[in-house]
Amino acid sequence: MGDAADGGRGHHLAGMVLGVRTDVDIAGQLDRGDTDPLEVRPLPVQERVLEALAALGFHFHRADLEAGRIRGTGQTLPFYQEIEYKAAAQFARRCSEVELSFVTGPDRVEVVLEFDKRGVFHGGDSVRTFVLDHGAGQHDLTGTVDGWVRGVLGH
Template identity: 90%
Template sequence: MVFKRLLGALGVGGPSVDTVLSTPTVYPGGAVHGQVNLVGGDRDADINGITLHLTARVEVEHEDSESHTVKEFAQLVVCGPLRLAAGQQVAVPFAFPVPWETPLTAIGSHHLTGMALGVRTDVDIAGQLDRGDNDPLTVQPLPVQQRVLEALAALGFHFHRADLEAGRIHGTGQTLPFYQEIEYKAAPQFAQRCNEIELSFVTDPHRVEVVLEFDKRGMFHGGDSVRTFLLDHAAGQHDLTGTVDGWIRGVLGH
């Protein structure tokens, strides 16, 4: 355990907090389980409440540049007011629902470079907000998402990079203020017609919208093309290589 001293309005000798995740690896639509551990300081302290936030490092595009910022995309009130006596130890368990649209940070044992998600603990003590460190969170794909990723790999597409972009994907049911793009270099059989494909998932409890953006080579089509395909979660029980191959050929032509 690594306790962080809450300085806030109480200064030196205030209470300490440590958030422990018992499920540091989760799936979209699942839950993060853990507990917030508090240890009283040199004197009694009034804590007005503890709130957890899911955070993500997001790219923001400007007219002539880009920057990164940390966005909160879900929160959970762990507890309301409590009085923490000097030296007292308190453990507050929690189950934090993870939104269905939560981006992926890993595929199997492979971490997606550039993805940074975490759980931040905010403690309101004596009317002053003390923001804790982010505890890293690993998000693995749902079965249907995994099948789509496996299909792209089987077809010869090579993972290049992933990022989160502020904004919305037009025409989808997206609810978060950002979306994930997983970028692949084109498979050899499509390389003359496509430079790369960017994949996004917009997921809810019933289905997954699979958004594919094709960076087409100018001599054949020119520009980008975006298509959205629908899958229900039951599709995660099947090999989707043929389905995904059909999507791509339908957009790029045979």
């Protein structure tokens, strides 16, 4: 999906390497050295959210896979991807970073944002889930995401 240079879009995410390892039994010999890289690209609606965060000035920091469940979502797998951003300048007094996860279903995408609040909030995190249908991937979501962030941070 992305790297630090482009806000998390278009390149491999730092820290995220996926592959498929195959074991093949050929004439009694087992070849254990075959690992093929796997590329996972965002759905259009996910790409629009990533573009919106970059347009708002959030800076990609890193990504990883977390074991566990995101409470209150339709998550079905026992793990989730977390994409971390450093706060945009206009939000830096109220938030140091934002962690983003997508929970995707057949009709919609849950966008989970966890804000590491500071300053007037005396620290602590705030987790919010926003829902978009897949058709939102046809539109610029910068205003929508800006509204989410401002709503949570009290701007």
